[in-house]
Amino acid sequence: MTRHVEPEVFLVARPELDFDELGRYLEDVGGLSWLERLDRDQLTPQDLAEFAGRLCYRSFEPGLNPNVTRIRQDQDAYLRNILASAHGSVLEHLSFSFVLHNVSRVLTHELVRHRPGVAISQESLRYVRLSDIPFWFPEWAREDAELMKRATEMLDRMEEFQIWAADHFGLDEPGVEFAVKKHRTSFMRRFAPEGVATGLVWTANVRTLRNVIEARTAPGAEEEIRLVFGRVGELMREECPALFGDYTVTDGAWAPGWRKV
Structure with missing residues (x-):
């Protein structure tokens, strides 16, 4: 399920x-x-x-x-x-580390475009075996009954495959070497969608944070990343009000008073 x-x-x-x-x-x-x-x-x-x-x-x-x-x-x-x-x-000189939890690989693939002043450690599905497909649905999608029916049916099939494949490869049998588990798990992850929830530690300095918060909460940004970096913006305004107090927030978009800092 x-x-x-x-x-x-x-x-x-x-x-x-x-x-x-x-x-x-x-x-x-x-x-x-x-x-x-x-x-x-x-x-x-x-x-x-x-x-x-x-x-x-x-x-x-x-x-x-x-x-x-x-x-x-x-x-x-x-x-x-x-x-x-x-x-x-x-x-x-000011770097902050965040755990971004239950975010999709759609989000992480976009986030890696921001490289200067950043460090990333992401959950590896080569090592972490999936037993289900945790997934975020935006509110507008949850309100569409037919969409949810078809989407969850697909995800349920993917979950069933993960469980079947683990049993088929005998990954939980005694004596299976970790190298074998890693090899088979790496194959199995290919059958998980980009929307599967994952996690990472993301560290960035304040100069980078100001840029990413503005870029990733802009109206044209992907909706999940807008949600996440709106929260990052709120946390940073609490932590460093003098360095993030120049932002105005309109419909979720964070616009700084001073750009290109």
Whole structure:
């Protein structure tokens, strides 16, 4: 019986700063007053973005760089200026890792087009044997009774084949080597649709995230990837409001106030 699933997004890793090491560096260059504005117990990824930007101009406080006579004290204002001036390299230091769960291979095939600033580890169906075909149906499809009847019939047949093939190859019999299981499982995965639900760890830096959120929530983007990256956008706005607060969301499309950062 076809199992309907919903795509989910889990934010599983974010940047972590070392307050003491920052202090060692800043003591050497004379910027400890900047560090004193931070709470060592509540450091955020945005602190890293600000630190990297200020290092570029040695603008931790006035006077460290003779060319800098005044500095922005407010972090939000500082980071908004980073975005407005398209100083995007600063944002590449901030990487976040997501688990994209119950997403289709339709989505993952599109997502691999975004390569700069990205790391991917995807569930391998060469090793992971399918016992069913978990599948996401958009709401409009679920409302079409005849479509659902025909679609689920096809998926049920594919599920039956996976179970039959495993038995036919004797994959669960004692003593079957893993190399044999892998070889047969790789063959069996060819009979699963691109829409089968899978999972991956997807890591991207903030510069890339800004681009992908805009591109993959645009009105012309594929509907599943729009759903997933709308959620990614929500998570990032919670994590880094100063770096993602310039977006306006209209009918699910995320448009940044500053492009080509």
